[in-house]
Amino acid sequence: MVLKVENLSVTYGQKTAVDRISFQVKPGHVFGLLGANGAGKSSTIAAVLGIEKSTHDELGIVGKSPVRNRKEVFQQVGVQFQETNFQDKLTVSEACRQWQALYRKSADLPALLQTFGLAGKEKQLVKLLSGGERQRLAVLLALIPEPKLVFLDELTTGLDTKARRMLWKQLLTMKENGLAIVLTSHYMDEVEALCDEILILREGQTVFHGTIQEALIASEKTTLEDAYLLFAGEGEHWE
Numbered sequence: 001m002v003l004k005v006e007n008l009s010v011t012y013g014q015k016t017a018v019d020r021i022s023f024q025v026k027p028g029h030v031f032g033l034l035g036a037n038g039a040g041k042s043s044t045i046a047a048v049l050g051i052e053k054s055t056h057d058e059l060g061i062v063g064k065s066p067v068r069n070r071k072e073v074f075q076q077v078g079v080q081f082q083e084t085n086f087q088d089k090l091t092v093s094e095a096c097r098q099w100q101a102l103y104r105k106s107a108d109l110p111a112l113l114q115t116f117g118l119a120g121k122e123k124q125l126v127k128l129l130s131g132g133e134r135q136r137l138a139v140l141l142a143l144i145p146e147p148k149l150v151f152l153d154e155l156t157t158g159l160d161t162k163a164r165r166m167l168w169k170q171l172l173t174m175k176e177n178g179l180a181i182v183l184t185s186h187y188m189d190e191v192e193a194l195c196d197e198i199l200i201l202r203e204g205q206t207v208f209h210g211t212i213q214e215a216l217i218a219s220e221k222t223t224l225e226d227a228y229l230l231f232a233g234e235g236e237h238w239e
């Protein structure tokens, strides 16, 4: 297992944002963490990375505790955040080099730039990239340490149809090569294209955990989107 989470809870004051959730991710598997706004996805990821305080029976990334062995775990894990803030005067190549400097090993940068359609943009200021290009850069940066496990938060939000397909294709190739991925997404077509297993959170609690096929059967729905809406409680009104 690349990631093992057993009975993980996150609380903020009186509020339980994540309530005793458990899941595991194998090499070459894509795990989808789903749920409505505020369901607890970001809190889960922050806790799994050891950034947010949590209680748990077990929490291990590549067999190590991200709380006790934060530095070592950091070297083997890639993270793409929802909104990566780049300095104003930073070029694409400077952003990549700064990121590379954080890690002991680094993937082949020209190859990654090619893969993510950013070859030829090395000298451009990051802030002048299009939204979609910046998003692809954030995914590229997450892959720089040649991680065994990568966390992708709202992977293709803001990308056009072609860019989404291209990104999925690249990630599926990396998955075939053994990369494990934890993904959060609000797009069920993306989840269907990529995920081997999903966990749906509702107010911090697990309301479904299994494969997409199992979600369809358990919900008696014909599309994942309908099944998701049923489990996540995203009905016709705000909660």
Ligand SMILES: Nc1ncnc2c1ncn2[C@@H]1O[C@H](COP(=O)(O)OP(=O)(O)OP(=O)(O)O)[C@@H](O)[C@H]1O
Residues within 6 Å of the ligand: 012, 015, 017, 035, 036, 037, 038, 039, 040, 041, 042, 043, 044
């Ligand atoms: N630092 C914090 N202090 C207090 N409450 C917090 C804090 N961070 C998150 N919360 C609350 O915890 C709950 C879970 O938030 P979280 O950000 O994990 O949800 P999410 O599923 O990632 O949502 P989204 O899809 O909107 O990103 C929400 O009710 C949120 O308001």
